[in-house]
Amino acid sequence: SQQGEEDPQALSIQEGENATMNCSYKTSINNLQWYRQNSGRGLVHLILIRSNEREKHSGRLRVTLDTSKKSSSLLITASRAADTASYFCATDAHETSGSRLTFGEGTQLTVNP
Amino acid sequence: GAVVSQHPSRVICKSGTSVKIECRSLDFQATTMFWYRQFPKKSLMLMATSNEGSKATYEQGVEKDKFLINHASLTLSTLTVTSAHPEDSSFYICSALTGAWDEQYFGPGTRLTVT
Numbered sequence: 377s378q379q380g381e382e383d384p385q386a387l388s389i390q391e392g393e394n395a396t397m398n399c400s401y402k403t404s405i406n407n408l409q410w411y412r413q414n415s416g417r418g419l420v421h422l423i424l425i426r427s428n429e430r431e432k433h434s435g436r437l438r439v440t441l442d443t444s445k446k447s448s449s450l451l452i453t454a455s456r457a458a459d460t461a462s463y464f465c466a467t468d469a470h471e472t473s474g475s476r477l478t479f480g481e482g483t484q485l486t487v488n489p
Numbered sequence: 490g491a492v493v494s495q496h497p498s499r500v501i502c503k504s505g506t507s508v509k510i511e512c513r514s515l516d517f518q519a520t521t522m523f524w525y526r527q528f529p530k531k532s533l534m535l536m537a538t539s540n541e542g543s544k545a546t547y548e549q550g551v552e553k554d555k556f557l558i559n560h561a562s563l564t565l566s567t568l569t570v571t572s573a574h575p576e577d578s579s580f581y582i583c584s585a586l587t588g589a590w591d592e593q594y595f596g597p598g599t600r601l602t603v604t
Binding site: 409411416417418419420421424464475476477478479480481482484 | 493495521523530531532533534535538580582584586592593594595596597598600
């Protein structure tokens with residue numbers, strides 16, 4: 377398995393519903409970050425959670441981190457059609473320096489209007 | 490927030506030619522930039538770490554002579570795909586660190602198609 381595996385690979389929901397995506401990793405980390413990518417575009421940074429934090433909020437986003445289980449979740453509440461995108465988690469591993477990120481395979485979220 | 494640009498956004502070239510992609514930090518100085526490659530519907534794969542004024546550090550399996558990286562200034566890093574082949578066709582994305590070592594700012598990506 378690779379660092380930063382995500383599930384589900386694809387998620388389709390109706391507008392207004394909540395979307396939950398999960399990410400698991402294998403090594404110790406300094407922080408874990410979530411990014412969004414619209415089709416054919418660059419990445420947009422959503423939120424960073426440090427290894428000593430358990431939960432973080434930003435608008436409609438809620439991220440949790442469980443270092444004992446080496447997992448994180450991203451919750452998007454009251455989803456909108458504009459949230460349709462691929463979502464990636466990325467880990468900044470503890471043993472590396474210079475913020476080298478390892479990305480998960482991503483979750484393709486489709487929010488149907 | 491910090492802005493990173495890439496040029497060109499799309500490029501089509503013939504097999505055997507070389508292509509240069511630029512990554513610029515527009516409103517900050519970036520001592521470190523990263524180059525990623527992304528295949529369709531796949532994740533980003535780190536190719537190399539580019540430090541201003543020094544040689545790039547390549548990830549295992551990435552050919553240094555194939556993917557030339559130059560980070561000549563604090564705002565510009567270039568990736569040159571030499572003697573491109575169709576299998577080099579991909580989406581190339583750069584990112585830059587502001588120096589806080591926490592957050593990378595990503596460029597919009599360059600779509601390379603080698604015919």
